[in-house]
Amino acid sequence: MKHIYNAFIVAMLGLCLANVSLAGGDAAAGKNKVASCGACHGNDGNSLIPANPKLAGQGEKYLLKQLNDIQRGDREIALMVGQLDKLSEQDLADIAAFYAAQTQTKSAAQEQLVELGREMYRNGNHERGIASCMGCHGPAGAGNAPAGYPMIAGQHADYIAVQLRHFSVGTRTNDGEGKTMRGIAERMNENEIQAVASYVAGLRD
Numbered sequence: 001m002k003h004i005y006n007a008f009i010v011a012m013l014g015l016c017l018a019n020v021s022l023a024g025g026d027a028a029a030g031k032n033k034v035a036s037c038g039a040c041h042g043n044d045g046n047s048l049i050p051a052n053p054k055l056a057g058q059g060e061k062y063l064l065k066q067l068n069d070i071q072r073g074d075r076e077i078a079l080m081v082g083q084l085d086k087l088s089e090q091d092l093a094d095i096a097a098f099y100a101a102q103t104q105t106k107s108a109a110q111e112q113l114v115e116l117g118r119e120m121y122r123n124g125n126h127e128r129g130i131a132s133c134m135g136c137h138g139p140a141g142a143g144n145a146p147a148g149y150p151m152i153a154g155q156h157a158d159y160i161a162v163q164l165r166h167f168s169v170g171t172r173t174n175d176g177e178g179k180t181m182r183g184i185a186e187r188m189n190e191n192e193i194q195a196v197a198s199y200v201a202g203l204r205d
Ligand code: HEC
Pocket: 033, 034, 036, 037, 038, 039, 040, 041, 051, 052, 053, 054, 055, 063, 066, 067, 077, 079, 080, 083, 084, 095, 150, 162, 163
């Protein structure tokens, strides 16, 4: 009996330790771990390059999932090969906490694309089975941080459009078994992708 009891204690301890490492990152520690990221993503996560995503103010849970996916190769990013290789789970959590705590600088929409962009964002297209973006990314694009739905408001339109194309052709597949984003993006045409990407860039959360 005693050894079963001991095994139980060890298992519980293991669970507690696992919880400690899942307890979240330390933004202050993360600040010292992002030196190599700044050239592409900006020192505070506000990338100035339209093809590179802004990370500032993004949800912590979403960021950590992406970092894990990129590190494992489940999301392939040619420019980031090797970048995360030497980082521990705690490093990634600290980095996610750091970027989540930064303030995002805003982008703007192109006026001529607003009408179609707004329509796609708010209503999707029922006949063609395109769900409204608002349903998951929120009325103002802020996402849902606890659920891990990314903030897309204020993001570079170029980056957003590239992600939609990646989901559409299946070169980004880390949206889960349900293929949530692949299922939506593959039904969108290029005009709709560009319009919604521009609209989202101009949203203020
Ligand atoms: C040489 C440029 C470069 C460097 C250095 C770089 N990245 Fe990236 N990163 C990119 C690009 C480009 C993408 C988007 C690629 C795509 O189109 O999917 C990206 C995507 C990401 C994403 C996904 C964001 C999202 O909204 O889904 C995260 C998180 C990220 N990088 C974190 C980091 C961190 C942390 C570092 C430093 C340890 C780093 N990157 C270094 C270029 C870079």
